[in-house]
Amino acid sequence: MGSVGVILKHPDDFYPLMKLKLAARHAEKQIPPEPHWAFCYSMLHKVSRSFALVIQQLPTELRNAVCIFYLVLRALDTVEDDTSIPTDVKVPILTAFQRHIYDCDWQFSCGTKDYKVLMDQFHHVSTAFLELGKSYQEAIEDITKRMGAGMAKFICKEVETIDDYDEYCHYVAGLVGLGLSKLFHASGSEDLASDYLSNSMGLFLQKTNIIRDYLEDINEIPKSRMFWPREIWRNYVNKLEDLKYEENSEKAVQCLNDMVTNALMHVEDCLKYMAALRDPSIFRFCAIPQIMAIGTLALCYNNIEVFRGVVKMRRGLTAKVIDRTKMMADVYGAFFDFSCMLKSKVNKSDPNATKTLSRLEAVQKTCRDSGVLIKRKSYIVRSEPRYNSALIVMLFIVLSILFAYLNAKRPNN
Numbered sequence: 001m002g003s004v005g006v007i008l009k010h011p012d013d014f015y016p017l018m019k020l021k022l023a024a025r026h027a028e029k030q031i032p033p034e035p036h037w038a039f040c041y042s043m044l045h046k047v048s049r050s051f052a053l054v055i056q057q058l059p060t061e062l063r064n065a066v067c068i069f070y071l072v073l074r075a076l077d078t079v080e081d082d083t084s085i086p087t088d089v090k091v092p093i094l095t096a097f098q099r100h101i102y103d104c105d106w107q108f109s110c111g112t113k114d115y116k117v118l119m120d121q122f123h124h125v126s127t128a129f130l131e132l133g134k135s136y137q138e139a140i141e142d143i144t145k146r147m148g149a150g151m152a153k154f155i156c157k158e159v160e161t162i163d164d165y166d167e168y169c170h171y172v173a174g175l176v177g178l179g180l181s182k183l184f185h186a187s188g189s190e191d192l193a194s195d196y197l198s199n200s201m202g203l204f205l206q207k208t209n210i211i212r213d214y215l216e217d218i219n220e221i222p223k224s225r226m227f228w229p230r231e232i233w234r235n236y237v238n239k240l241e242d243l244k245y246e247e248n249s250e251k252a253v254q255c256l257n258d259m260v261t262n263a264l265m266h267v268e269d270c271l272k273y274m275a276a277l278r279d280p281s282i283f284r285f286c287a288i289p290q291i292m293a294i295g296t297l298a299l300c301y302n303n304i305e306v307f308r309g310v311v312k313m314r315r316g317l318t319a320k321v322i323d324r325t326k327m328m329a330d331v332y333g334a335f336f337d338f339s340c341m342l343k344s345k346v347n348k349s350d351p352n353a354t355k356t357l358s359r360l361e362a363v364q365k366t367c368r369d370s371g372v373l374i375k376r377k378s379y380i381v382r383s384e385p386r387y388n389s390a391l392i393v394m395l396f397i398v399l400s401i402l403f404a405y406l407n408a409k410r411p412n413n
Contacts, residue, residue: 013316
């Protein structure tokens with residue numbers, strides 16, 4: 001649930017963390033009894049815990065469709081990510097994947113750990129898919145076909161230009177945004193959002209992941225995965241892998257900041273998309289990942305640790321985002337706070353400082369113009385609060401008692 005040391009440093013994380021832990025336990029108990037649906041929801045918890053939590057807020061019919069949509073695309077992504085599969089084997093699987101989801105006898109073993117289990121027992125996903133309404137099936141089939149074709153294209157093509165980068169991100173994430181918009185519309189809960197705004201929702205999340213996962217991707221065995229566009233990184237180093245070497249630290253951070261600045265171009269579109277949503281459960285489902293993305297970019301910006309290890313939001317801050325995100329005012333507040341945090345890290349000597357500041361100021365203006373910023377809790381503590389020792393000891397005791405209680409209530413199986 002987060003180390004005691006971190007909780008003592010951020011005591012206001014404690015309550016949201018407890019709520020998140022209880023919500024996670026509740027979600028695990030909500031797994032359906034049917035074997036194929038039980039597999040799908042159990043697998044969802046294993047391959048994406050945060051997504052499994054957020055999806056629980058959707059109504060049952062839509063939740064089932066989104067669950068299957070996610071697992072189908074996760075399976076497709078597992079094939080694309082497995083660098084041990086020869087290209088002449090991989091490409092036909094990617095381009096025919098939309099047909100495989102209708103075939104309960106189809107399976108292809110690849111990936112590792114939980115992803116291998118997903119692929120080995122994909123018939124459960126197909127069985128569940130065939131129980132969805134026709135409009136849900138058609139939306140999932142369409143996006144799977146387009147995504148598989150796009151992934152196949154980039155198996156044989158490197159990300160050279162920024163246009164290539166945007167195209168790749170469209171195939172692997174922008175189409176997810178389009179697909180979700182189709183599912184929301186099919187449920188009758190939302191108007192059909194424009195493809196442009198839906199695409200931006202996906203691109204913002206994907207670009208954040210590509211930035212954060214630089215080291216993991218470049219160190220992939222047997223072959224590196226390279227998604228940062230040459231048009232950007234060639235201004236700083238001769239080879240993309242050179243960014244991870246200590247002697248290139250200054251150039252690496254400048255390149256990183258360039259990548260973050262590129263991602264920020266999608267923020268205003270994302271805010272427009274979310275502001276148009278009517279259903280509260282769909283809104284929370286969409287908004288929480290977007291806030292996590294702007295928070296992650298704020299942490300990554302100007303941070304050499306991106307090239308040394310893993311940079312991510314602490315669990316307590318994640319719990320706060322999940323707990324506090326209920327309406328559009330919360331989104332404006334979060335984006336304003338994290339853009340302020342990012343802005344404070346901009347060094348005027350950075351080659352892209354002017355462009356970065358311009359994009360941040362545009363985001364802040366949108367948030368201010370909403371007129372709701374005064375009615376929010378800040379995500380940023382500008383100076384470390386001082387707590388007396390008695391409060392810290394009391395918090396530790398309460399934490400210990402709650403841990404003991406939760407462990408005592410845990411099933412023995």
